[in-house]
Amino acid sequence: MGEKKAIYTIRDLAREFDVTSRTIRFYEEGDLLHPQREGQTRLYTDRDRVKLKLILRGKRLGFSLAESRELIEMYDPTSDNIHQLLALREKILNRREALQQQLLDIQDMQNELDAAEERCLEALRGSDHRNDEAPAPQRLAQAVDQ
Amino acid sequence: MGEKKAIYTIRDLAREFDVTSRTIRFYEEGDLLHPQREGQTRLYTDRDRVKLKLILRGKRLGFSLAESRELIEMYDPTSDNIHQLLALREKILNRREALQQQLLDIQDMQNELDAAEERCLEALRGSDHRNDEAPAPQRLAQAVDQ
DNA sequence: TCTGACGTTTACGTAAACGTAAACCCGAGG
DNA sequence: CCTCGGGTTTACGTTTACGTAAACGTCAGA
Incomplete structure (x- = not known):
């Protein structure tokens, strides 16, 4: 099956999805992303990448970040x-x-x-022959x- | 053909579209609506009502008011x-x-x-029989x- | 006449979603 | 060693789209 262990830096994702690093960190502030840390540096997994994708699609559809968070949680029914x-x-x-x-x-x-x-x-x-219609x-x- | 001379008060439109009067006045501030005046009071025509409808649909689709204004102007090619x-x-x-x-x-x-x-x-x-899947x-x- | 519901203007407040700047750390290259 | 390009935090600024409050006018009904 496909390679799964890919790790992204904040710039990687920023470039790929055409947002700023600030934006990505902001999503973390809002509790939408939870990247690992290597010291200070954030490291993103494929899973994080997918979540970011979901958030941005939500944005395009006019969802607030809070709503996007809910949507993400939908796919993660950890709650029994x-x-x-x-x-x-x-x-x-x-x-x-x-x-x-x-x-x-x-x-x-x-x-x-x-x-x-x-x-x-x-x-x-x-x-030239203007105003033919209503x-x-x-x-x-x-x-x-x- | 259909009755066309209908006139609406700000409340009428507010109720019909479930927005506040403030919102409607705000759209006027933003140059999206231009109701007539009877003294101080704003009076809206069917045409204004349609514009409001367009604005609100734009909103649902994530358009800014500026964009909605452009959209409205599209239908009004007064510019030759x-x-x-x-x-x-x-x-x-x-x-x-x-x-x-x-x-x-x-x-x-x-x-x-x-x-x-x-x-x-x-x-x-x-x-009960939980966790059958991945x-x-x-x-x-x-x-x-x- | 008073009240209440509607209208008005002016103006400050607010929430969301970032932008932007300051001030810092850190590893690689010349 | 210095600089450059990345990373980081903290914190204040900005835009959009209204909310909210004050202070007022007006008209209908009890």
Whole structure:
């Protein structure tokens, strides 16, 4: 199976994911990462790298660090407390709903981008025979209103 | 066609979209909304309502207010400056790429939520005959790595 | 007339997510 | 030996997106 013992320095990860070292240390402050230490120096494992990946993806989706921490903990059900597991399941369901809404939002927005782009191109092509269609104000309303 | 002359008070919109009046005024500070005034009082049209909707959807997708303002302006190509239109098209393309990444992120995350949920349910069902599978640390790595 | 619910402005406060600077340590290379 | 490029901590600064409080106007209803 694949090599697993890879060790990363803080710069390695910073470069790979295009964040600053400060950012990575900040995540540790927030209790999201727990690298080993060799003296003063932080050393990151593959596992840490994956967590960082999760955090950054969470960021792209608009999650707070606290939420990302929860998400990470989801994959680590060290707790055998049944009550906690149930609460966790709740959170998962909530997340799923939020994601579903995001999907809808994105689809809507993509459709509107399609339309916007077309209007742009149209405007670029025919800057001379302008104003064949309805005025702009109408369009905005139609775009989103239901 | 549909009734168009609807007028909303700040509270109306606040209630409808579950934000505070403060928030709505803040968007005006940021030049995202421009309601009419009747004396001191702000009055919002359907068009304003749609803009607010766009802003809030932008928020859900992690856009800053500045970005949302740009997005709104996209639908309002009052500028007949061709140069601006080209820049605008650039922005639209960038947006689209970002949204595509978000879609991937969301799909990944939904898959992981499926897995996480299953692990939860499994843990709930068989709290007795525990530890049939690989230990948790492996799972996290497999979930995202690759 | 008083109260209460709504509106307004001005302005300071706050939480999150880092940026940035100071001041330090440490190992390798010239 | 010195410097350079990395690492570290501590701590204050910054931006965004509002919250919150003060202090006020206005109109409807009891």
